[in-house]
Amino acid sequence: MMNASTGTTADSSVTNETRNGTIDPKEAAHFGKLAAEWWDPKGESAMLHRLNPVRLAYIRDAIDHHWPDAGAARKPLAGKRAIDVGCGAGLLTEPLARLGAEVTGLDAAAENITAAADHAAAMGLYIDYRHRDIETLEGESFDLVTSMEVIEHVTDPATFIAALERALAPGGLMVLSTPNRTTMSWIMLVEAAERLGQVPRGTHDWDKFLTPEELTAHLQAAGLHVIDTRGIAWDPLQGLHLSDSLALNYLMTVVRG
Numbered sequence: 001m002m003n004a005s006t007g008t009t010a011d012s013s014v015t016n017e018t019r020n021g022t023i024d025p026k027e028a029a030h031f032g033k034l035a036a037e038w039w040d041p042k043g044e045s046a047m048l049h050r051l052n053p054v055r056l057a058y059i060r061d062a063i064d065h066h067w068p069d070a071g072a073a074r075k076p077l078a079g080k081r082a083i084d085v086g087c088g089a090g091l092l093t094e095p096l097a098r099l100g101a102e103v104t105g106l107d108a109a110a111e112n113i114t115a116a117a118d119h120a121a122a123m124g125l126y127i128d129y130r131h132r133d134i135e136t137l138e139g140e141s142f143d144l145v146t147s148m149e150v151i152e153h154v155t156d157p158a159t160f161i162a163a164l165e166r167a168l169a170p171g172g173l174m175v176l177s178t179p180n181r182t183t184m185s186w187i188m189l190v191e192a193a194e195r196l197g198q199v200p201r202g203t204h205d206w207d208k209f210l211t212p213e214e215l216t217a218h219l220q221a222a223g224l225h226v227i228d229t230r231g232i233a234w235d236p237l238q239g240l241h242l243s244d245s246l247a248l249n250y251l252m253t254v255v256r257g
Contacts, residue, residue: 012116012117012120012121012125012126012127012128012129013117013126013127013128013129014113014114014117014129014130014131015128015129015130015131015132021108021132021133021134021135021136021154021160021163022133022135022154022155022156022157022159022160022163023086023108023133023150023153023154023155025108029109032109032110032111032112035089035109035111035112035114035115036111036115038088038089038091038112038115039089039091039115039119045088045091048088048091048149049091050239050240051149051232051240051249052091052092054232054240054241054242055092055148055177055232055251056092056095057242058175058230058242058251059092059146059175060076060099062173062175062228062253063076063077063099063144063173064076066173066253066255067080067173073100074100075098075099075100076099076100077096077099077100077101077143077144078100078101079100080100080101080102080143080144081101081102081103081104081141081142081143081144081169082096082101082102082103082104082142082143082144082145082146083103083104083105083106083134083142083144083145083146083167084096084103084104084105084106084146084147084148085106085134085145085146085147085150085164085167086106086107086108086147086148086149086150086153087105087106087107087112087113087116087129088107088112088116089112089115089116089119090105090115090116090119090120090127090129092146092148093105093116093120093127093129094119094120094123094125094127096144096146097120097125097126097127098125101143101144102128103127103128104127104128104129104130104140104142105127105128105129105130106129106130106131106132106133106134106137107129107130107131108131108133109131110131113129113130113131116129117129133163134147134160134163134164134167135159135160135163137163137166137167140167141166141167141168141169141170141172142167142168142169142172143169143171143172143173144172144173144174144175145164145167145168145172145173145174145175146174146175146176147164147174147175147176147177148175148176148177149177149178149179150178151176151178151210151215152178152179152205152208152209152210153205153208157210157215157218158218158221158222161218161219161221161222161224162222164176164222165222165223165224165256168224168256170256172255172256173253173254173255174224174253174254174255175251175252175253175254176215176251176252176254177232177249177250177251177252178209178210178215178249178250179209179248179249180209180210180211180212180246180247180248180249180250181206181207181209181210181211182211182247182248184247184248185206185209185247185248185249186206188234188248189206189248189249212229212246212250212252215252216252219252219254220257223256223257224254224255224256224257225254225255225256225257226252226253226254227253227254227255228252228253229246229250229251229252229253230242230243230244230246230250230251231243231244231245231246231247231248231249231250231251232248232249232250232251233245233247233248233249234248
């Protein structure tokens with residue numbers, strides 16, 4: 001399989017290592033069961049397929065603002081290392097590779113890593129996929145750190161964020177997203193989305209959702225600084241879209257304080 005960015009022959013690699021992180025094993029098992037359908041836009045991960053373009057638009061804007069000299073480039077992440085923490089089967093990881101980054105994807109479910117590597121290979125992309133937790137990563141740093149809809153599945157958000165901070169290179173950029181803990185998120189994500197089959201039943205534990213204030217406090221405690229926060233909202237006409245409302249879900253751009 002050809003590496004799309006270098007023209008060399010290379011399949012995505014898979015590394016399995018001893019796990020010792022903050023992702024709840026029950027959560028990992030839940031998402032591992034979805035691996036076979038992760039890339040099906042009409043399957044149990046349908047909402048992720050609708051959400052992904054919104055997240056990508058926000059991330060691309062953050063990249064362009066953080067590295068303005070590369071903003072007009074087709075591959076603005078060329079020469080940079082990126083890590084997608086909680087990558088699932090690679091819905092976000094693959095676009096980061098297409099933007100030119102040398103990408104690593106981590107996930108707590110071995111089934112997801114296998115599905116991600118197989119799909120990337122079929123697309124001609126080389127991605128370093130690893131079945132491990134960010135807390136066990138040592139001696140590596142990345143220019144871009146992303147973690148989408150993950151922190152609400154960890155047992156210790158402070159420890160998780162501290163590990164994300166350790167992985168962030170000097171001058172680097174971090175982008176996070178997570179549902180807010182509001183009445184709106186309970187109705188839309190837990191009741192409506194799960195009952196209507198847009199996400200599998202049991203995906204969300206509303207009590208583990210973090211408000212923007214709570215997440216900001218954790219980030220500040222780790223020496224990080226939030227420079228932008230945008231909401232992801234839904235309505236019948238626009239579907240999921242970037243919004244000033246943080247009631248349902250939100251994204252944060254983060255740098256070192």
